[in-house]
Amino acid sequence: MMGVAHPVPRLRALPPNTWWWVLAGVVMLPAAAPLGALAYGLVSGVVTTVPIARLLELAANTGALGAAVTSTSLFIGGASAWLVSRTNLPGKKLATVLILTPFAVPSFVGALALLGATGADGILSAAWVWMGGDIIHYPSGFWAAWLVLTLISVPLVHLAVAPAVRSLNPTLEEAARGLGAGRLKVFWTVTLPQLRPSLTAGALLVGLYTLSDFGAVSLLRYDTFTRAIYLEYAGRVDRRPALGLAAVLAAVAVLLVWLERSTRTRGVWFTARPRRTSPPVRLGLGGKILGWGFLGTLVTVSLLVPVAVLIAWVMRGLISGVLVNQPWAELGRSMWVALLTALVAAVVVAPVAMVTARFRNRWAGLLEGGAWALYGVPHIAVGMAMIVFTLWLARPFYQTLMLLVGVYVVMFLPQILGPSRDSLGRVSPSMEEASRSLGKSPFQTFMGITLPLMAPGLLSGAALVFLTTLRELPATLLLRPAGFETLAIRVWSATGEGFYTQGALAGLLLLLIAALPLAIVTRHELIR
């Protein structure tokens, strides 16, 4: 039976909600640092340290790459989504997994695969020469970056479009057919407009991804904003041009994010939930062969060839004895820092999730905005902003592991906030009240009821953060403690110096570890 109730002063019984607010506010404070620095970069005239011609050149280069990558990946990803979701093509499950896996390939590993396949000692070159051809020259610049980024972006489009294709309302198409429209006309006038919101969302995601990419463009030597920022940072003592470029890049990215979010809500017009799903389009034998030919080529080029090239380089290195400097220490560091980040993110996200899930007011909105503020801001811009910030205002944190982990957490918080809030939404406040009325303190209630029920979301969110941290390159490059080499850094620097053997093993390891959490991640959304 219960003990006797003892009155306690009111102060000690501060409603637990207040504590959540305080915690959430403290936790979100660090997000202000990079935002402040970027805003400063934008308004203070630092931008004017960059010649306007250079700005325009970079904008043109970045825009051209973005447009090219977006349009091609939209076409390929749309086609693959349609084939997998709307036709009777056999082996669709396997195809889906294979189509989505390249998303786990970091762009710098993709660039390594492309460079390692070509050139005088490239794997594909060797095979081609063996078959009597000439060597394939190193690709570089626009077309090389376009190829690598397109292949990695296809899964993004596929993911965005496939659900919409699946839930197409068949009655609309039937109504159009009934009104005398032919197949082609129905596709253009009825089917495609229904897919437009998801296609737009996919396009904006790919655009954002291309805009932010640093790994591929830096290794393949195509001059975009991200590469220019790094070159300015690495080549000069004056940090202002780099900060100015970062601020411009961040502003463009924020604009894209805003566009993406507003189309997500406003681009969807009224659709009655279809009572039944469309019957699959029946492909004949020829259609099936064509479909498999298309998907087979896609998977071969985007997944099988890159992996094969990496394996071949590792084998070559092992056979010739060149591969002496094996990246086990880098592996350990990468795992450790990713694990630490996932852990810190899981702790930090709890109060933010509590507050944003339970309250719908201005302050909750502000907190949520804070959590999302850095979403989509290219990591190199965040990195640059933090360098400037720490050098000016927080010198002791400059190039510390603590700063690196903190920046990771702030950047990747939305990835864990989404799933944890979803699972928190299934905990009704009355469960917590029931626990309180059964004699448990707020802390006991959180540990006994809220946390266990939140755990699945926290776990899959943490896995996502782990995966993202592992493959993060630009912010790591700028903010890491001196000599702190991770797998990603190893791949990037080895590739940049032409040591493909060294890079290949690290790249393969990165792919292997990334494939593990992918299983958990695909259960939730890959991207928010």
Added chain:
Amino acid sequence: MNSSADHRPLAAHALCKSFDATVALDDFNLEVESGSLLTVLGPSGVGKTTALRILAGFEMPDSGTVRVNGQTVNGPGIFVPPERRQVGMVFQDYALFPHLNVARNVAYGLDAHHRDHRVSRVLEMVGLAGFEKRMPHELSAGQQQRVALARALAPGPQVILADEPFSNLDAALRKRLRAEVRSILREARTTTIMVTHDQEEALAVSDQLALMNEGRVVQTGPPDHVYRYPATSWVAEFLGDADFFDAHAKGGRITTPFGTFPTTRSGKVKVMVRPESVTVFPHAQGVAVVVHREFFGHDQLLSVKLPGKITLRARCWPQPQLAPGDRVAVSVDGIHIFDEPRTAPTPPESPAPGAPIPQRVVIPPLG
């Protein structure tokens, strides 16, 4: 407070609570006797749930006191958090912990000491022995509710609070379950405060009824007493069908088209008549005319129009010979008289019942 009130399982005094501009509780008073089931009844949005949540410790009142078994748990400078109130709660959505099985749900509020014994005893009491290993989602709605009750009962709280406990059940199950819950609570000798907006439910299960309107308790008492002697016309109207008309009392009498009744009041009054106390029979020279007939099978409701713009309803056995337009004679078993204005609040401690007229007054037909 006197000593008997001190040992009430739960007593709330002068509770006030506002949310921004809306007043939820305005001088809310409530006391419950040990071992009885008290139902707080009122329409939606009068502050019933707020009152319950304050009693449980989930909300802080702006002012007023709450005592549990004589201990002040809410008062000036005093707030005892819910976990130290010895107040159990049964939630509208049951709030079973979805990650714990039935036994662990019930054991949640217990110390390790005697836990297993207590769990099986309580589960037996609610008729769920053998369900220990089931998960909440594997139970029917009725079973979930009984687990919620068992969980609240297990730690042996001073009072159990139940917020609309039957509202999530379908009509048939609700009737069966409320009888069952009633007998479980009686067997456990638990003091219970239940909140509902369902009049039938409140009348059927409660020992005591507390009628609530606009943030305060308007009348308390046993259900049949409150039904028969409503303190205000609002209570009369909320708790069953009632027809009202204005009348004038003079010289200790009220004269109506269906007879003269004694009263202690004088001046303008409001007269209330319940349909079940009205009898009508066909009579060619009757004072009243049938204007409407609603047929329910087991009975029917006849609306009759009397002189002086008075309309009464009569609940009676089907009389197929009566149809709108027929003349009838009317006899009324008793009336209630309220002072104007109609919603004059009456302190709950001293309910001032309307003047019940015990004798049957038969109005002779005219002519």
